Amino acid sequence: xxxxxxxxxxxxxxxxxxxxxxxxxxxxxxxxxxxxxxxxxxxxxxxxxxxxxxxxxxxxxxxxxxxxxxxxxxxxxxxxxxxxxxxxxxxxxxxxxxxxxxxxxxxxxxxxxxxxxxxxxxxxxxxxxxxxxxxxxxxxxxxxxxxxxxxxxxxxxxxxxxxxxxxxxxxxxxxxxxxxxxxxxxxxxxxxxxxxxxxxxxxxxxxxxxxxxxxxxxxxxxxxxxxxxxxxxxxxxxxxxxxxxxxxxxxxxxxxxxxxxxxxxxxxxxxxxxxxxxxxxxxxxxxxxxxxxxxxxxxxxxxx
Amino acid sequence: xxxxxxxxxxxxxxxxxxxxxxxxxxxxxxxxxxxxxxxxxxxxxxxxxxxxxxxxxxxxxxxxxxxxxxxxxxxxxxxxxxxxxxxxxxxxxxxxxxxxxxxxxxxxxxxxxxxxxxxxxxxxxxxxxxxxxxxxxxxxxxxxxxxxxxxxxxxxxxxxxxxxxxxxxxxxxxxxxxxxxxxxxxxxxxxxxxxxxxxxxxxxxxxxxxxxxxxxxxxxxxxxxxxxxxxxxxxxxxxxxxxxxxxxxxxxxxxxxxxxxxxxxxxxxxxxxxxxxxxxxxxxxxxxxxxxxxxxxxxxxxxx
Numbered sequence: 372x373x374x375x376x377x378x379x380x381x382x383x384x385x386x387x388x389x390x391x392x393x394x395x396x397x398x399x400x401x402x403x404x405x406x407x408x409x410x411x412x413x414x415x416x417x418x419x420x421x422x423x424x425x426x427x428x429x430x431x432x433x434x435x436x437x438x439x440x441x442x443x444x445x446x447x448x449x450x451x452x453x454x455x456x457x458x459x460x461x462x463x464x465x466x467x468x469x470x471x472x473x474x475x476x477x478x479x480x481x482x483x484x485x486x487x488x489x490x491x492x493x494x495x496x497x498x499x500x501x502x503x504x505x506x507x508x509x510x511x512x513x514x515x516x517x518x519x520x521x522x523x524x525x526x527x528x529x530x531x532x533x534x535x536x537x538x539x540x541x542x543x544x545x546x547x548x549x550x551x552x553x554x555x556x557x558x559x560x561x562x563x564x565x566x567x568x569x570x571x572x573x574x575x576x577x578x579x580x581x582x583x584x585x586x587x588x589x590x591x592x593x594x595x596x597x598x599x600x601x602x603x604x605x606x607x608x609x610x611x612x613x614x615x616x617x618x619x620x621x622x623x624x625x626x627x628x629x630x631x632x633x634x635x636x637x638x639x640x641x642x643x644x645x646x647x648x649x650x651x652x653x654x655x656x657x658x659x660x661x662x663x664x665x666x667x668x669x670x671x672x673x674x675x
Numbered sequence: 676x677x678x679x680x681x682x683x684x685x686x687x688x689x690x691x692x693x694x695x696x697x698x699x700x701x702x703x704x705x706x707x708x709x710x711x712x713x714x715x716x717x718x719x720x721x722x723x724x725x726x727x728x729x730x731x732x733x734x735x736x737x738x739x740x741x742x743x744x745x746x747x748x749x750x751x752x753x754x755x756x757x758x759x760x761x762x763x764x765x766x767x768x769x770x771x772x773x774x775x776x777x778x779x780x781x782x783x784x785x786x787x788x789x790x791x792x793x794x795x796x797x798x799x800x801x802x803x804x805x806x807x808x809x810x811x812x813x814x815x816x817x818x819x820x821x822x823x824x825x826x827x828x829x830x831x832x833x834x835x836x837x838x839x840x841x842x843x844x845x846x847x848x849x850x851x852x853x854x855x856x857x858x859x860x861x862x863x864x865x866x867x868x869x870x871x872x873x874x875x876x877x878x879x880x881x882x883x884x885x886x887x888x889x890x891x892x893x894x895x896x897x898x899x900x901x902x903x904x905x906x907x908x909x910x911x912x913x914x915x916x917x918x919x920x921x922x923x924x925x926x927x928x929x930x931x932x933x934x935x936x937x938x939x940x941x942x943x944x945x946x947x948x949x950x951x952x953x954x955x956x957x958x959x960x961x962x963x964x965x966x967x968x969x970x971x972x973x974x975x976x977x978x979x
Contacts, residue, residue, distance in 0.1 A: 488892075489878075489881060489882065490877075490878055490881065492878065492889075492892045492895065492896065493892075493895045493896070493898075493899045493901075494891065494892075494895055495895060495898070521891065536885070536888045537888060537891045538887040538888045538891070539855070539857075539887055539888075539890055539891050540887050542855050542856065543851070543855065543887060543890075545854075545855075546850040546851060546854045546855050547847070547850060549854065550849075550850045550853065550854040551843070551846050551847065551849075551850050552846065553843075573794075574793075574794055574796065577793060577794065578793065578922070578925070578926070579883075579884035579885075579886075580883035580884040580886075580918070580921055580922045580925050581840070581883075581922035581923075581925065581926060582883075582884075582886050582887065582918070582922070583842040583843055583844050583847060583886065583915065583918060583919050583922060584840045584841060584842045584843075584919075584922055584923070584926075585796075586843055586847075587798065587825065587841045587842070587843050588792075588796045588798075591796065591797045591798055591799060592796065592797070594797075594799070595797050597797075611887065614884070614886070614887060615887050615888075617884055618882070618884045618885035618886070618887060618888055619885075619888070621882065621884050621885065622882070622885060622888075
């Protein structure tokens with residue numbers, strides 16, 4: 372482990388993932404825990420960090436620390452103000468927020484990105500910019516889709532994030548199933564139902580502008596016994612994702628290659644939904660956060 | 676009160692409204708309570724009915740009872756199966772569900788309406804059909820908008836409901852403000868903010884297909900301090916209603932005259948939003964449920 376070059380953390384709201392990176396960004400070791408920033412009490416970030424990788428810190432005293440994610444938010448350790456789009460790895464690396472630990476070690480935090488959407492309305496991401504930098508090549512036109520609670524769609528050109536949009540798909544799915552009449556006919560713990568999901572995607576894609584109406588089908592199809600309690604959760608998930616895809620492609624249909632950056636299960640769902648929309652996509656590399664952190668560290672001269 | 680012709684009830688999920696109607700449907704007396712069907716325990720509908728208007732029943736032994744609303748649902752007193760669209764007052768009056776009280780008095784329940792929407796997906800209403808029958812003239816092309824938890828848009832021609840669509844606007848507003856990150860920056864009890872509402876309507880109307888994305892503006896505009904905690908609830912309400920209007924007009928832009936049938940506060944909001952969409956609307960008559968019950972009773976020969 373003597374060739375360690377960087378300690379890199381993807382530190383989000385509800386989880387923490389730490390990478391010990393060597394020459395060329397090679398992953399030497401990985402740790403993960405549920406110690407997201409919401410779990411850190413009274414600003415005890417140093418203690419949580421040491422719990423996650425205190426042994427790395429002791430073994431590699433001269434190596435810098437680079438972190439991305441909500442750790443750089445107002446609720447995090449040190450605020451790293453949003454870097455406005457268009458932004459590439461150079462702009463991001465010049466906007467790091469930096470401090471020193473008691474032992475003098477440099478700690479650096481990747482800023483989130485902001486953009487100005489339609490009608491001057493701002494949008495933000497934090498953490499996803501690092502995955503995008505890690506996943507996408509420096510040349511060509513790309514669209515990155517990062518599924519999740521607040522799914523991000525980012526339009527990237529030659530390594531520069533030009534524009535992006537958040538979609539509250541995951542969180543709205545949870546609110547609809549947990550806190551509206553739609554959840555009452557559903558067995559939420561049912562396994563994924565591919566056919567029901569696909570039916571939902573098609574219905575959502577067919578009129579994304581009518582989402583507030585079309586979601587009601589997750590009730591009437593149950594009432595009329597056309598879909599059962601086990602199929603309805605997948606159907607509603609497909610309907611929301613179909614509407615999301617319709618809305619995103621309407622914003623900017625010039626996608627280039629589409630990469631999905633997410634967990635295996637969500638990547639699989641979005642790939643299926645995008646195929647139904649006739650815009651096939653590829654899965655991004657695993658550990659794109661680690662690759663992105665390495666690239667940003669390299670651009671900032673932290674990994675030499 | 677000797678000229679009473681009909682005891683008419685609008686008996687919904689969470690409220691009950693009773694009308695004693697005289698010659699020509701004149702409203703002689705009105706009662707209302709929170710004794711919706713959800714409050715009725717162990718099928719004690721007769722007892723609840725007597726509590727609401729037992730004196731009317733005693734005073735007018737020969738007069739029929741006609742009820743509309745969720746009282747005719749599976750969870751109600753007697754199920755009145757949905758009447759399929761297209762449906763007019765004649766079709767509805769021929770599809771009443773009927774029974775007798777212990778004293779031989781006829782009790783009749785108005786069926787809800789069903790229709791087949793895009794891709795064969797069913798939609799339903801129950802109670803709103805009676806308001807529509809009461810509010811709209813028998814001639815001409817009309818669009819009725821009935822705001823609420825599950826807002827209904829009904830396209831009506833010469834007194835026949837041809838097609839309709841439910842929008843879950845009210846219930847989704849409650850889920851978003853109560854159970855997602857959007858509510859955290861809001862002071863929900865703030866008074867209505869006209870300007871913020873109008874801004875939301877314009878943003879929702881601008882791209883109804885991007886609703887899952889645009890709702891996130893109710894967070895970012897707060898984060899960037901462009902809208903305060905008091906303005907954000909009205910903003911989100913406008914955004915949802917704007918998206919609803921965009922989706923409804925996309926389904927069928929051939930509106931004819933638009934009538935809004937709802938409470939004064941909601942009617943005012945929808946009128947403002949529709950004016951922004953350049954499709955002005957008028958408020959329907961008060962007590963359109965009573966008028967509708969009278970018309971249905973007349974067509975069924977119950978009010979002679």
